[in-house]
Amino acid sequence: MATGGNGNNGIIGQDVGGQGVIGRGMGRLEGPAKVTGSAAYVADLNPPGVLVGRCLRSPLPHARIVRIDAEEARSLPGVHAVLTGFDIPPQMVGRAIRDLPVLTRDVVRFVGQKVAAVAADTAEAAEQALLLIDVEYEELPGVYDIEQAIAPGAPVLHPDFNQYAGRPCDLDTPSNIASHQHYEMGDVEEGFRQADRVFEHTFTSSHQHQAYLEPHASLVEVDQAGHTDVWVNSKMPFQVRKQMAEGLELEESEIRLNPAPIGGDFGGKGSFMDTHIAHHLSQATGRPVRMVMDYIEEFQGGNPRHPSRITYKTGVKNDGTIIARKVTMYFNSGGYAAFKPSPLLTYGGLRAVGPYRVDNIEVDSYMVYSNLVPCGSLRAPGDPQTIFAAESQIDMIARELGIDPFDMRMQNLLLPGDMPASGHEWEDMQGEETLRQACQVGGYWSAKPAYGSEGGLAVGRGIAMAERHIGGGESRSLISVDTDGSVTLRTAVHDTGTGMYTILRQIVAEELGIEPGEVHLVQWTTDDTDFDTGVGGSRVTHVQGTATMMAAAQAKEKMAALASDLHGWSEEAIVFTGGSLQADGQSTTFAELASRAGGPIEADAHYRRTPHEVTAFVAQMAEVGVDTETGQVHILSFTTCHDVGTIINPLAHQGQVEGGFAQALGFSVMEELLHEEGRPTNVSLGDYKIPTSADMPELRTVLVHAEGGPGPYSSKAIGEHSVLTPAPAIANAIQDAIGVRVTQLPITAERVYRAMRGK
Numbered sequence: 223m224a225t226g227g228n229g230n231n232g233i234i235g236q237d238v239g240g241q242g243v244i245g246r247g248m249g250r251l252e253g254p255a256k257v258t259g260s261a262a263y264v265a266d267l268n269p270p271g272v273l274v275g276r277c278l279r280s281p282l283p284h285a286r287i288v289r290i291d292a293e294e295a296r297s298l299p300g301v302h303a304v305l306t307g308f309d310i311p312p313q314m315v316g317r318a319i320r321d322l323p324v325l326t327r328d329v330v331r332f333v334g335q336k337v338a339a340v341a342a343d344t345a346e347a348a349e350q351a352l353l354l355i356d357v358e359y360e361e362l363p364g365v366y367d368i369e370q371a372i373a374p375g376a377p378v379l380h381p382d383f384n385q386y387a388g389r390p391c392d393l394d395t396p397s398n399i400a401s402h403q404h405y406e407m408g409d410v411e412e413g414f415r416q417a418d419r420v421f422e423h424t425f426t427s428s429h430q431h432q433a434y435l436e437p438h439a440s441l442v443e444v445d446q447a448g449h450t451d452v453w454v455n456s457k458m459p460f461q462v463r464k465q466m467a468e469g470l471e472l473e474e475s476e477i478r479l480n481p482a483p484i485g486g487d488f489g490g491k492g493s494f495m496d497t498h499i500a501h502h503l504s505q506a507t508g509r510p511v512r513m514v515m516d517y518i519e520e521f522q523g524g525n526p527r528h529p530s531r532i533t534y535k536t537g538v539k540n541d542g543t544i545i546a547r548k549v550t551m552y553f554n555s556g557g558y559a560a561f562k563p564s565p566l567l568t569y570g571g572l573r574a575v576g577p578y579r580v581d582n583i584e585v586d587s588y589m590v591y592s593n594l595v596p597c598g599s600l601r602a603p604g605d606p607q608t609i610f611a612a613e614s615q616i617d618m619i620a621r622e623l624g625i626d627p628f629d630m631r632m633q634n635l636l637l638p639g640d641m642p643a644s645g646h647e648w649e650d651m652q653g654e655e656t657l658r659q660a661c662q663v664g665g666y667w668s669a670k671p672a673y674g675s676e677g678g679l680a681v682g683r684g685i686a687m688a689e690r691h692i693g694g695g696e697s698r699s700l701i702s703v704d705t706d707g708s709v710t711l712r713t714a715v716h717d718t719g720t721g722m723y724t725i726l727r728q729i730v731a732e733e734l735g736i737e738p739g740e741v742h743l744v745q746w747t748t749d750d751t752d753f754d755t756g757v758g759g760s761r762v763t764h765v766q767g768t769a770t771m772m773a774a775a776q777a778k779e780k781m782a783a784l785a786s787d788l789h790g791w792s793e794e795a796i797v798f799t800g801g802s803l804q805a806d807g808q809s810t811t812f813a814e815l816a817s818r819a820g821g822p823i824e825a826d827a828h829y830r831r832t833p834h835e836v837t838a839f840v841a842q843m844a845e846v847g848v849d850t851e852t853g854q855v856h857i858l859s860f861t862t863c864h865d866v867g868t869i870i871n872p873l874a875h876q877g878q879v880e881g882g883f884a885q886a887l888g889f890s891v892m893e894e895l896l897h898e899e900g901r902p903t904n905v906s907l908g909d910y911k912i913p914t915s916a917d918m919p920e921l922r923t924v925l926v927h928a929e930g931g932p933g934p935y936s937s938k939a940i941g942e943h944s945v946l947t948p949a950p951a952i953a954n955a956i957q958d959a960i961g962v963r964v965t966q967l968p969i970t971a972e973r974v975y976r977a978m979r980g981k
Contacts, residue, residue, distance in 0.1 A: 280359075438455065542633050575643040685842065693765070861924065864926065
């Protein structure tokens with residue numbers, strides 16, 4: 223993949239130099255600790271007596287374990303424990319469905335599955351011990367893609383599925399279908415009968431790894447009383463505590479999750495990973511055990527984005543009106559379903575219809591076991607695969623009918639008062655304006671460069687659009703104003719690298735009239751509060767931000783009441799500024815009020831909300847150049863338009879836009895975890911290519927301001943929106959340029975070349 227170079231990226235529709243705290247574009251207050259190395263990540267923690275834990279992983283994608291001999295490894299100097307599945311209870315673990323053994327005793331179902339674990343004084347001793355563990359396997363036939371997994375007579379990978387805790391349902395007949403979600407509205411077959419034309423196309427996508435800088439890491443210490451302390455780079459500490467308690471047969475009160483910085487997440491760090499094994503090793507040795515995965519292990523045993531095979535059957539009138547859509551989606555789960563947060567295990571179902579009026583809908587979404595790496599969440603899980611298929615087919619139909627793709631979308635877009643497929647009527651819908659602005663700023667209707675004027679490239683433009691909910695959840699914030707005038711915010715949320723801690727401090731600062739840098743932030747352990755949903759689903763600014771704003775407002779109210787009693791001021795006349803309260807030409811400081819109160823002034827707020835009736839739209843336009851000799855695709859420019867409310871920190875907001883686009887660019891044209899007979903072949907960041915700054919094209923960001931959203935100061939979500947539609951926009955632009963359609967992601971030069979030659 224090549225691009226037009228990193229041009230002058232611009233933001234249209236936002237004054238990034240806001241004067242107040244809210245709306246001020248500011249760098250991350252937690253940034254200096256990270257860039258100077260003073261932030262202690264899990265891999266940096268070295269408590270006294272800490273041991274290094276490592277896992278022996280299966281070299282085969284599907285095999286029965288005949289024999290394990292670990293005696294030679296146990297006798298190695300510096301080795302304190304060697305565990306196999308026979309040395310620990312046979313518990314299954316998982317986020318929703320518990321189908322993954324901590325250490326397998328009988329059958330391995332993917333290359334990289336954990337077979338044994340060691341704890342040693344050094345990483346070198348641990349690695350040497352792994353080499354001395356002798357495992358005899360009996361290879362079994364494998365299934366490596368969706369077609370093989372669902373074929374009649376395919377090997378059933380989980381014959382005991384109906385015994386798994388957390389399963390969505392029982393299977394009447396053993397199969398590789400881990401879950402099936404069905405949704406319908408209207409009568410889809412009648413819709414097809416009423417349609418003038420019916421189109422059917424199938425689209426596929428590949429694995430995509432989150433490619434965070436920091437791999438999975440955990441440190442576990444079990445004390446003599448059996449209490450467990452855990453440090454893990456997970457964005458969902460309360461869920462990890464629950465998963466550990468279930469998998470270790472402990473009470474949640476016996477486990478404490480302690481905060482640690484997270485070096486990138488992108489959806490991939492909501493799981494337990496090595497925590498159960500580290501617990502068993504710590505219990506066996508009586509010492510803390512630290513486990514850090516390397517990147518080979520990440521590619522073999524992480525939880526990447528699901529490959530997919532999605533078929534769209536759409537009935538339309540000759541004027542482009544969509545009458546019916548039937549969608550059949552298959553997602554490749556890999557060897558296990560343990561890393562998926564939902565009991566249904568399926569994703570993308572309600573997003574399958576798109577932001578369009580369709581009276582007749584039928585959607586079937588399947589999760590399928592295979593002998594590949596188990597998959598999990600990656601930024602808007604399930605949506606990029608689904609929207610690639612949905613928005614690609616819209617263009618294909620429009621071109622077949624001789625209708626401009628823009629016009630077809632505008633004709634079918636949901637309008638205020640329309641009922642989307644979710645069944646929940648949305649408020650303040652901005653779909654039309656978002657699409658129009660993306661096309662206007664992107665130059666959709668302007669003349670394209672003539673063939674050859676861009677260095678021998680055929681130039682094309684493509685558009686795509688989508689909507690995504692604003693996540694709900696549960697969170698709590700506590701704000702205290704101490705007798706020295708200091709302000710402290712306490713939260714259980716773990717910042718995954720998005721700058722959330724800066725945004726929370728901006729909210730407190732706005733309410734109390736101080737600077738964000740004056741707000742101290744303390745992270746709670748799981749012992750310090752009852753529950754927090756954690757990071758994910760575009761929820762954090764909405765949920766934790768609202769809890770923080772509520773707590774700040776309560777603190778402000780308490781201080782105003784104290785000042786009113788002390789000075790006889792009208793509370794309505796009090797102004798908060800610079801760490802003091804002012805009225806009637808007088809002032810009193812935070813410190814004075816807290817001292818008068820006899821100690822810290824505290825405000826504690828809890829917020830809980832399901833996903834809101836407000837959604838957020840995104841529309842994007844790609845301009846590409848395709849080398850008709852080689853199939854090489856050059857992304858010349860890209861325009862991304864977002865329906866937004868109040869933007870609390872424009873710099874952080876734009877970081878989410880650009881970061882999401884970069885990941886989507888990789889998903890679209892570059893990233894693919896390759897396998898040969900179930901064995902991953904590009905298990906390093908030297909072979910698994912991700913976009914760099916040199917690959918980023920000229921990026922224009924357009925912001926369409928709406929009435930607002932459910933978050934603080936009427937803010938909306940942004941974290942997952944820019945990742946949704948680059949793939950179909952690029953695919954549509956390629957077809958516009960050369961007249962052929964590529965239906966498989968990533969769209970590499972080889973696939974474009976083959977498509978052109980098969981035209």
